[in-house]
Amino acid sequence: MKYIVKSIIMLLALLVVSCNEGIDPITAVDAGVDETAPQVSISAPVAGSVIQVPAETTNVPISFQVTDDIEVGSINVQMNGTTIATYDGGFVDYRRVLVNNLVFEGLVDGEHELTVTATDLDGKSTSATVNFSKEPPYLPKYEGEILYMPFNGDWIDLISFQTPAIEGEPSFASEEESLNGSGAYAGAEGAYLTLPTDGLTNPEFSAIFWLKINAVPDRAGILTMSPPMTDGTTNDRNKGFAFFRENAGGEQRFKLTAGYGEGAEWFDGGEMADVDPSTGEWVNLAFTISGSQATVYINGQVVSQNPFPGIDWTDCNVLSIMSGAPNFTEWGHFSDQSLMDELRIFDRAITQEEVLTIMADDSGEFVSSYPPTFDGEFFYMPFDGDYMEMFREVEATEVGNPGFAGESVEGTDAYAGAVDSYLTFPTQGLTSDSFSATMWYKMNVTENNAGILTVGPEDTENAGYPEVQNLRTSGFRFFRENVGGMQRFKLNVGDGTADAWVDGGENADLDPLVATGWIHLAITISGSNAVVYIDGEPVGQNTISGIDWTDCDFFSIGSGAPTFTEWGHFSDESQIDELRFYNKSLTQEEVQEVMNN
Structure with a gap:
C-alpha cells in the first residue's frame, strides 16, 4: 500500500511541473496589495509606419503585451476609437498576457490610431497608442524605376510588392534617425536581405540609395548580384556586380566590380571615392551600368567612370542587400551595419542630372551638379x-x-x-x-x-x-x-x-x-x-x-x-x-x- 501512495505523490508532482511549463516563474508579492497599474506595450503595427499594398484595403496584424504585478483583469483593443477586440480574464498567465494573433481586416487609406487599454483587478488601467497610416499603392516616380524600398517599418519592395528573405536580425532605425519617412534599414552583424533577381537582370542597371556609415566592420558588401562562388571560396567577378566599401586610411572607399562574361572591370575612384565615416551624415551613393560605360557617384558627383562592354547576368539569381553574402565574401565583405534608406533600382542607366534630382526629392534640399573646389x-x-x-x-x-x-x-x-x-x-x-x-x-x-x-x-x-x-x-x-x-x-x-x-x-x-x-x-x-x-x-x-x-x-x-x-x-x-x-x-x-x- 505504501508503494501505491508513494507513486501517487510522484505522479501529482509531475502533473504540477507539467502544468507550469510555459508560465513565467511567479514572483512573491504581498497578498491582496495591488501597487501598480498594468503595463502595455504594442509591437505591431510599428508607430509611424506606412502601409502600402496594391489593394484598396488590407489586413493589419496586431501584437501587444500586457503585464501586471497582481493580475490582469481585462483588455480592450480599439482601432480609430472603435472596439475591435476584448479579453476578459481567463488568462493562462494572469500576470503576463501576450497577444500576437489579432488581425484587423479592411484597413483603408488614411491615418489610423490603435489603442490598447488594460485594466487590473483593482480597477487601475493603462492605455498605449500607436499611430500609423495606409497610403495608396506606390506608383514608380521615375522612368525605369523597378524597385523601391523606403524601409518605413517593413522590408517590402513597393513596386513588385515582394518581401525579401531576412537573414539574421536587421532592424529599423527610428523616424528621427532616418533620412526620409518613418524608418530606415539598420544593419547588424550577420544580417542582410535577399531578393530573387527576376525582373532585375536587364541590359542596363542603376541603383541609388542613402547610407549613414558605420565603419565597424571596416569593410562590407552593400549591394551584390553575383553567381555562387567558385568552389565555394572564390568570388566569381566575371558575371553580375558587387558594390562594396572598405577601409582606406581611416576613411571608407566605395568600389564597384562588374563582370562582362569573359572578365571583369574595376571602378575604383581612389581618394575621390573616400568618405569620412566620423561625420555621421547621410551619404548618397549611386552607380550605373550600361552596354558601354559604368559610373559611380557619391553625393551626385562622379568618383569613378570607365568604359564597360555590358554586364553578364549568368547564374546571378539573388540580390543581396547590405552584405556581400552569400556570393561575394572571399575578401571579407560581409554584413554592413550601417543605416540604409530610400533604395531604388532602375532598368536603365540614369544620368547625373537624374541622380541629383532624386537626391533633391529624397532629402528636400537643393543638390548641385557643380563640384566644389574646397571642402564645405x-x-x-x-x-x-x-x-x-x-x-x-x-x-x-x-x-x-x-x-x-x-x-x-x-x-x-x-x-x-x-x-x-x-x-x-x-x-x-x-x-x-x-x-x-x-x-x-x-x-x-x-x-x-x-x-x-x-x-x-x-x-x-x-x-x-x-x-x-x-x-x-x-x-x-x-x-x-x-x-x-x-x-x-x-x-x-x-x-x-x-x-x-x-x-x-x-x-x-x-x-x-x-x-x-x-x-x-x-x-x-x-x-x-x-x-x-x-x-x-x-x-x-x-x-x-x-x-x-x-x-x-x-x-x-x-x-x-x-x-x-x-x-x-x-x-x-x-x-x-x-x-x-x-x-x-x-x-x-x-x-x-x-x-x-
Missing part, C-alpha cells in the same frame, strides 16, 4: 562676365548699375562696384550654423565707408526706415571704414538677441595708397568665435555665441544697403573676384589653401 564650399561666383552663382545656376539680382572690371585674379573678369549699386542673392539654403566667406578684393576708397558683404533683418523700427537701417541682432555685416586715413576691416555678427564685434584695430588696417592691388579677404563664423583674415593672416577675432539668421532674406554683395546704412556703409566701388561661401568655419590653413589655389 556651397556657393561660388567667379564674375566671368555675368553674376551667375555656379552651384545653383542662378544669377544675382542687380541693384543700380554694377559692372565688370575688365581684369581678374582668376577667369576672365571680376565684379566692379559703382555708386548706389550692388548685388543681392537669396539666403535660402545658405544659412548654416557655421559659415565662412572668401574673396579677392581690389580696394577703391572713393567712399570712405562701404559695406562689402552684408546680410541682416529689416530695421522697421528705425525712425529713418527704410533709408536708414541698422538692426544687428541677426545675420552679419562685413565692411570697411576710414580710420585716420587707413581703411579698417570689421565684422559684426548677431546671435539672435545681441551682436558681437570683430575689430582687430590697427591689425585690420590697410593703407589705400599702398594696398592698390588685389588682396585676399576671409571671414569665418562658428558657434563660438568669428575671425577676419587679410591675405591669409588673422587680423581680428572674438568669442561669439553663434549666428542667428532670423529674417535674413538676402545677401548684399558690394554694399551695406539696404539693411546696414545708418553709419554710411553704402555701395563699395571696389572690385571683387572669386566669391565663395562655405557651410563650415574654415581654419587658417584652409583659408590659406583657398588663397594659394
Whole structure:
C-alpha cells in the first residue's frame, strides 16, 4: 500500500511541473496589495509606419503585451476609437498576457490610431497608442524605376510588392534617425536581405540609395548580384556586380566590380571615392551600368567612370542587400551595419542630372551638379562676365548699375562696384550654423565707408526706415571704414538677441595708397568665435555665441544697403573676384589653401 501512495505523490508532482511549463516563474508579492497599474506595450503595427499594398484595403496584424504585478483583469483593443477586440480574464498567465494573433481586416487609406487599454483587478488601467497610416499603392516616380524600398517599418519592395528573405536580425532605425519617412534599414552583424533577381537582370542597371556609415566592420558588401562562388571560396567577378566599401586610411572607399562574361572591370575612384565615416551624415551613393560605360557617384558627383562592354547576368539569381553574402565574401565583405534608406533600382542607366534630382526629392534640399573646389564650399561666383552663382545656376539680382572690371585674379573678369549699386542673392539654403566667406578684393576708397558683404533683418523700427537701417541682432555685416586715413576691416555678427564685434584695430588696417592691388579677404563664423583674415593672416577675432539668421532674406554683395546704412556703409566701388561661401568655419590653413589655389 505504501508503494501505491508513494507513486501517487510522484505522479501529482509531475502533473504540477507539467502544468507550469510555459508560465513565467511567479514572483512573491504581498497578498491582496495591488501597487501598480498594468503595463502595455504594442509591437505591431510599428508607430509611424506606412502601409502600402496594391489593394484598396488590407489586413493589419496586431501584437501587444500586457503585464501586471497582481493580475490582469481585462483588455480592450480599439482601432480609430472603435472596439475591435476584448479579453476578459481567463488568462493562462494572469500576470503576463501576450497577444500576437489579432488581425484587423479592411484597413483603408488614411491615418489610423490603435489603442490598447488594460485594466487590473483593482480597477487601475493603462492605455498605449500607436499611430500609423495606409497610403495608396506606390506608383514608380521615375522612368525605369523597378524597385523601391523606403524601409518605413517593413522590408517590402513597393513596386513588385515582394518581401525579401531576412537573414539574421536587421532592424529599423527610428523616424528621427532616418533620412526620409518613418524608418530606415539598420544593419547588424550577420544580417542582410535577399531578393530573387527576376525582373532585375536587364541590359542596363542603376541603383541609388542613402547610407549613414558605420565603419565597424571596416569593410562590407552593400549591394551584390553575383553567381555562387567558385568552389565555394572564390568570388566569381566575371558575371553580375558587387558594390562594396572598405577601409582606406581611416576613411571608407566605395568600389564597384562588374563582370562582362569573359572578365571583369574595376571602378575604383581612389581618394575621390573616400568618405569620412566620423561625420555621421547621410551619404548618397549611386552607380550605373550600361552596354558601354559604368559610373559611380557619391553625393551626385562622379568618383569613378570607365568604359564597360555590358554586364553578364549568368547564374546571378539573388540580390543581396547590405552584405556581400552569400556570393561575394572571399575578401571579407560581409554584413554592413550601417543605416540604409530610400533604395531604388532602375532598368536603365540614369544620368547625373537624374541622380541629383532624386537626391533633391529624397532629402528636400537643393543638390548641385557643380563640384566644389574646397571642402564645405556651397556657393561660388567667379564674375566671368555675368553674376551667375555656379552651384545653383542662378544669377544675382542687380541693384543700380554694377559692372565688370575688365581684369581678374582668376577667369576672365571680376565684379566692379559703382555708386548706389550692388548685388543681392537669396539666403535660402545658405544659412548654416557655421559659415565662412572668401574673396579677392581690389580696394577703391572713393567712399570712405562701404559695406562689402552684408546680410541682416529689416530695421522697421528705425525712425529713418527704410533709408536708414541698422538692426544687428541677426545675420552679419562685413565692411570697411576710414580710420585716420587707413581703411579698417570689421565684422559684426548677431546671435539672435545681441551682436558681437570683430575689430582687430590697427591689425585690420590697410593703407589705400599702398594696398592698390588685389588682396585676399576671409571671414569665418562658428558657434563660438568669428575671425577676419587679410591675405591669409588673422587680423581680428572674438568669442561669439553663434549666428542667428532670423529674417535674413538676402545677401548684399558690394554694399551695406539696404539693411546696414545708418553709419554710411553704402555701395563699395571696389572690385571683387572669386566669391565663395562655405557651410563650415574654415581654419587658417584652409583659408590659406583657398588663397594659394
